[in-house]
Amino acid sequence: xxxxxxxxxxxxxxxxxxxxxxxxxxxxxxxxxxxxxxxxxxxxxxxxxxxxxxxxxxxxxxxxxxxxxxxxxxxxxxxxxxxxxxxxxxxxxxxxxxxxxxxxxxxxxxxxxxxxxxxxxxxxxxxxxxxxxxxxxxxxxxxxxxxxxxxxxxxxxxxxxxxxxxxxxxxxxxxxxxxxxxxxxxxxxxxxxxxxxxxxxxxxxxxxxxxxxxxxxxxxxxxxxxxxxxxxxxxxxxxxxxxxxxxxxx
Amino acid sequence: xxxxxxxxxxxxxxxxxxxxxxxxxxxxxxxxxxxxxxxxxxxxxxxxxxxxxxxxxxxxxxxxxxxxxxxxxxxxxxxxxxxxxxxxxxxxxxxxxxxxxxxxxxxxxxxxxxxxxxxxxxxxxxxxxxxxxxxxxxxxxxxxxxxxxxxxxxxxxxxxxxxxxxxxxxxxxxxxxxxxxxxxxxxxxxxxxxxxxxxxxxxxxxxxxxxxxxxxxxxxxxxxxxxxxxxxxxxxxxxxxxxxxxxxxx
Amino acid sequence: xxxxxxxxxxxxxxxxxxxxxxxxxxxxxxxxxxxxxxxxxxxxxxxxxxxxxxxxxxxxxxxxxxxxxxxxxxxxxxxxxxxxxxxxxxxxxxxxxxxxxxxxxxxxxxxxxxxxxxxxxxxxxxxxxxxxxxxxxxxxxxxxxxxxxxxxxxxxxxxxxxxxxxxxxxxxxxxxxxxxxxxxxxxxxxxxxxxxxxxxxxxxxxxxxxxxxxxxxxxxxxxxxxxxxxxxxxxxxxxxxxxxxxxxxx
Numbered sequence: 035x036x037x038x039x040x041x042x043x044x045x046x047x048x049x050x051x052x053x054x055x056x057x058x059x060x061x062x063x064x065x066x067x068x069x070x071x072x073x074x075x076x077x078x079x080x081x082x083x084x085x086x087x088x089x090x091x092x093x094x095x096x097x098x099x100x101x102x103x104x105x106x107x108x109x110x111x112x113x114x115x116x117x118x119x120x121x122x123x124x125x126x127x128x129x130x131x132x133x134x135x136x137x138x139x140x141x142x143x144x145x146x147x148x149x150x151x152x153x154x155x156x157x158x159x160x161x162x163x164x165x166x167x168x169x170x171x172x173x174x175x176x177x178x179x180x181x182x183x184x185x186x187x188x189x190x191x192x193x194x195x196x197x198x199x200x201x202x203x204x205x206x207x208x209x210x211x212x213x214x215x216x217x218x219x220x221x222x223x224x225x226x227x228x229x230x231x232x233x234x235x236x237x238x239x240x241x242x243x244x245x246x247x248x249x250x251x252x253x254x255x256x257x258x259x260x261x262x263x264x265x266x267x268x269x270x271x272x273x274x275x276x277x278x279x280x281x282x283x284x
Numbered sequence: 285x286x287x288x289x290x291x292x293x294x295x296x297x298x299x300x301x302x303x304x305x306x307x308x309x310x311x312x313x314x315x316x317x318x319x320x321x322x323x324x325x326x327x328x329x330x331x332x333x334x335x336x337x338x339x340x341x342x343x344x345x346x347x348x349x350x351x352x353x354x355x356x357x358x359x360x361x362x363x364x365x366x367x368x369x370x371x372x373x374x375x376x377x378x379x380x381x382x383x384x385x386x387x388x389x390x391x392x393x394x395x396x397x398x399x400x401x402x403x404x405x406x407x408x409x410x411x412x413x414x415x416x417x418x419x420x421x422x423x424x425x426x427x428x429x430x431x432x433x434x435x436x437x438x439x440x441x442x443x444x445x446x447x448x449x450x451x452x453x454x455x456x457x458x459x460x461x462x463x464x465x466x467x468x469x470x471x472x473x474x475x476x477x478x479x480x481x482x483x484x485x486x487x488x489x490x491x492x493x494x495x496x497x498x499x500x501x502x503x504x505x506x507x508x509x510x511x512x513x514x515x516x517x518x519x520x521x522x523x524x525x526x527x528x529x530x531x532x533x534x
Numbered sequence: 535x536x537x538x539x540x541x542x543x544x545x546x547x548x549x550x551x552x553x554x555x556x557x558x559x560x561x562x563x564x565x566x567x568x569x570x571x572x573x574x575x576x577x578x579x580x581x582x583x584x585x586x587x588x589x590x591x592x593x594x595x596x597x598x599x600x601x602x603x604x605x606x607x608x609x610x611x612x613x614x615x616x617x618x619x620x621x622x623x624x625x626x627x628x629x630x631x632x633x634x635x636x637x638x639x640x641x642x643x644x645x646x647x648x649x650x651x652x653x654x655x656x657x658x659x660x661x662x663x664x665x666x667x668x669x670x671x672x673x674x675x676x677x678x679x680x681x682x683x684x685x686x687x688x689x690x691x692x693x694x695x696x697x698x699x700x701x702x703x704x705x706x707x708x709x710x711x712x713x714x715x716x717x718x719x720x721x722x723x724x725x726x727x728x729x730x731x732x733x734x735x736x737x738x739x740x741x742x743x744x745x746x747x748x749x750x751x752x753x754x755x756x757x758x759x760x761x762x763x764x765x766x767x768x769x770x771x772x773x774x775x776x777x778x779x780x781x782x783x784x
Contacts, residue, residue: 037558039551045455046296046322046546048334049507051289054317055341058287062343066317067554067566072546075456076517084548091555091656093562104517107492151492153507156341205545206575242607242651257549257653267576267604295705296546296572298584299757301539304567305591308537312593316567325706326767354767357742401742403757406591 207269457519707769
């Protein structure tokens, strides 16, 4: 049974249910799985990182329907991306920035659809996902294209300085960065300097929250294999306040 | 595979999971789909409009289990509604106000069930949905009835004035009205007057959020095909504050 | 089709989606059902009571994957519990306190898994659930153990006094206790005394919210068959403020 995995910023609204209805009307035998609908409204960068941390855990052949779409109804285009293992469908606004092994990009021809101006997830992207799950040919939906929009990169390391960013804060208030775990080649318990908005914090690198003192600001390797800045039984968001560039000095 | 689509105001609670357990115990082969569980607590009018905007996107034969039920355990009755294409099950308190093409109404005989006083979704409505998905006869659950409770109508148009209401605010803070899109027969970019609580607002009719200036109050056709009052990258709720009657002057 | 039912404190995050991806990669034919992901962060006692109120409604053979895991990455062990009718998998920190009819406990050998330090749900518990749904032998995952951690008991009754606790507040602000319904052998409409934090409240026992006066503090039998303290169209949480021990005097 084919899987369509959905990620949106629709929250707890009926828009998610409507999308599922549309898909099941076209292919009643597909397995629809929610990744999350809790992406912060319009946060394309968060969507890009969350997608990157999630998609490889799904079976080969999974079709990802990703809709964080502040520009719906304007000139931004929609795309279908075929990679070595997966399909991705959604607006081409940067949400697919970190998708790897791209083999083919199709620019969706919106004229093929009788679409509303505000709900392309329902009128264009969901039907395409459903038809692909039934074996449709990608070229039926538009012409091939060279590239996709990429707005987020992984962090860079120069010497003992890592130039990254806090991409978003998760539900627990942890600051999720774009710094791959392998950049942090130091030992558990060692300290490093975190520089943000001209503030400097001395923080420890710990194995898990459990090894941090209560309310201590620490960093660790998150479950997405990126560096995460956290406060044990507290919220890093309250301390660091906003997303944006950071420097880690090892 | 039969589909049972669920809409409630239970939020992120285990009550939704329990309902699914009950259904799967009776019919392990049914496909359960969440529409939304984010209806505002006890908001019957919102439920009626959201259901109306959602149900037609589901495959024929879908069974809708809808539970927004402030009067559970009191005298309000439960109903099964068979329409031309669908089944609807839930309390008869107005949540089915906008359901169309009604062919048959069954008043549920609560005496048939050993029900708690507070959780008819689990004890009465979910089992009925599951049995219907297995082909049960509707008359087994109660006697036929003439009518259902209807508490919400669509807006009325008289001359250049439209008498409608803000039924609810969605997750983005957009004001969702009961004014069908076809009432707004003016051009994109034209202005109209919105009257609410003795305040008058001059607002523009735009194609999508993308065409609004930042923080501008505008109206547009929402994805549910109703008029929606919105603030681009902001919240109409902060300006309009409360649900209730409005007048649009074209 | 086997059912895996999931309960976590992950909220609306992608962690839930990742878990589902992992499961479907191992067993594409399993039916995954969400119980709730709205358990309060790290609230083991709430998880124990909610699980107890939910699990018996699921079909025999259901596999429960329960992850509320403040101690992930520290010394706390993971367990598989086989009961007469079900399987339970998760950290052994008290979330299974009220599980009944235990037949076998397996202490999971973490060395068998190449696990991260922060996401055992993905790396250990979800794969085990998926393999069990395919018929794996429990002993493959570790050695048998005698006992599980239990941190929550049901309330005790002595004479006309019931010694219980408010375990959590639900989405509606109702105070959910560990007092079984049968302890409240009085008539609807009768009053009783609620003692909490040295405050004494005179409250009525009512059949349903519908029988309470607006804003009146009442108690009733909740849908989970436990005593619940509620305010009609209001929030008991605003009055009682915090979880913890209470005494009911009949």
